Amino acid sequence: MAMTKRTRAGEAFTRLVLDIFRLSGLLLTAGDRLVGPLGLTSARWQILGVIAAADYPQPVAWLARSLGANRQNVQRIVNDLHAAGLVALESNPNHRRAPLVVLSDKGRQAFNEAMRLQAPWANDLADGLLLKDLETAHRIVIALRQRLEDTDRTAG
Amino acid sequence: MAMTKRTRAGEAFTRLVLDIFRLSGLLLTAGDRLVGPLGLTSARWQILGVIAAADYPQPVAWLARSLGANRQNVQRIVNDLHAAGLVALESNPNHRRAPLVVLSDKGRQAFNEAMRLQAPWANDLADGLLLKDLETAHRIVIALRQRLEDTDRTAG
DNA sequence: GTCGCATTGACATGATAATGTCAATATAGT
DNA sequence: ACTATATTGACATTATCATGTCAATGCGAC
Numbered sequence: 604m605a606m607t608k609r610t611r612a613g614e615a616f617t618r619l620v621l622d623i624f625r626l627s628g629l630l631l632t633a634g635d636r637l638v639g640p641l642g643l644t645s646a647r648w649q650i651l652g653v654i655a656a657a658d659y660p661q662p663v664a665w666l667a668r669s670l671g672a673n674r675q676n677v678q679r680i681v682n683d684l685h686a687a688g689l690v691a692l693e694s695n696p697n698h699r700r701a702p703l704v705v706l707s708d709k710g711r712q713a714f715n716e717a718m719r720l721q722a723p724w725a726n727d728l729a730d731g732l733l734l735k736d737l738e739t740a741h742r743i744v745i746a747l748r749q750r751l752e753d754t755d756r757t758a759g
Numbered sequence: 760m761a762m763t764k765r766t767r768a769g770e771a772f773t774r775l776v777l778d779i780f781r782l783s784g785l786l787l788t789a790g791d792r793l794v795g796p797l798g799l800t801s802a803r804w805q806i807l808g809v810i811a812a813a814d815y816p817q818p819v820a821w822l823a824r825s826l827g828a829n830r831q832n833v834q835r836i837v838n839d840l841h842a843a844g845l846v847a848l849e850s851n852p853n854h855r856r857a858p859l860v861v862l863s864d865k866g867r868q869a870f871n872e873a874m875r876l877q878a879p880w881a882n883d884l885a886d887g888l889l890l891k892d893l894e895t896a897h898r899i900v901i902a903l904r905q906r907l908e909d910t911d912r913t914a915g
Numbered sequence: 916g917t918c919g920c921a922t923t924g925a926c927a928t929g930a931t932a933a934t935g936t937c938a939a940t941a942t943a944g945t
Numbered sequence: 946a947c948t949a950t951a952t953t954g955a956c957a958t959t960a961t962c963a964t965g966t967c968a969a970t971g972c973g974a975c
Binding site: 802828829831832835836853854855856857 | 963971
């Protein structure tokens with residue numbers, strides 16, 4: 604007989620998943636609403652964040668990989684950001700067809716402004732929650748993420 | 760001056776968010792892969808789950824509300840499920856235009872089979888994680904979810 | 916009854932995301 | 946150099962999701 608019985612951890616994980624989906628959707632729409640006035644969306648904001656956080660300029664495919672998103676969508680959003688003047692494309696000495704994406708002044712301003720809007724929102728949402736618990740939640744999320752990424756790589 | 764400084768909890772929350780997005784995406788694709796052979800997707804599975812968990816048959820709009828999803832997408836997926844013979848639509852004595860969605864035998868079998876596949880997968884993913892930590896993560900996720908839902912309801 | 920209002924399903928339209936294919940380019944091995 | 950393989954950007958196609966509108970229906974106030 605196949606193993607259909609859940610461990611206690613398996614049960615706890617199963618209960619967690621549905622609420623993760625729900626939370627993720629709510630965070631996305633809240634983010635859209637938060638930075639909409641800046642001409643951003645959650646997706647654009649996230650990509651600007653990766654560009655800003657990188658140690659050096661990267662081509663689109665690398666950004667996509669560090670986001671865990673698919674290449675083509677990142678490409679489309681980067682094109683939009685470029686059209687909106689929020690990022691610039693620098694020639695890549697190592698790869699003629701893969702320009703390096705960098706923030707423009709306008710892009711950096713928009714990102715900083717987004718983070719400025721995010722701060723009080725984040726403070727408000729996290730207010731009253733125990734720092735220790737938030738960190739535990741983060742550890743769990745990271746652990747699950749890594750396990751799933753390993754599975755993806757293995758079972759590709 | 761605007762409040763741009765994050766509390767420690769606000770910082771922990773901010774760090775958590777990006778990994779939540781990543782995990783959610785990974786869970787969705789893992790779910791698709793898990794139940795794909797049954798003719799299901801993560802979205803279909805989730806909706807079958809709500810139907811199965813309900814105390815009594817509900818119309819589409821109610822299912823959408825308990826999922827926190829928008830009505831029209833649930834409608835489309837329910838239509839697909841209906842076409843695939845996984846759900847049946849019963850006439851609703853209380854509302855002529857809002858039939859009640861119930862699982863067909865085939866739908867119940869598919870859902871049970873999906874849960875049977877999910878069990879060892881969940882056990883494996885959760886293996887080695889502390890039950891206490893999983894429960895803490897769940898509490899945090901639920902708390903954040905409720906706060907965002909309240910915000911939605913307030914700020915429409 | 917009937918009037919106003921909210922909810923519902925259907926439909927149209929557009930936005931966003933996923934998937935596959937292609938040629939150009941880069942890289943490693945020989 | 947030459948070849949095989951992998952990576953990349955562009956494009957086309959499809960799937961999924963969001964938003965707005967409409968008429969039909971249900972429901973409560975009166």
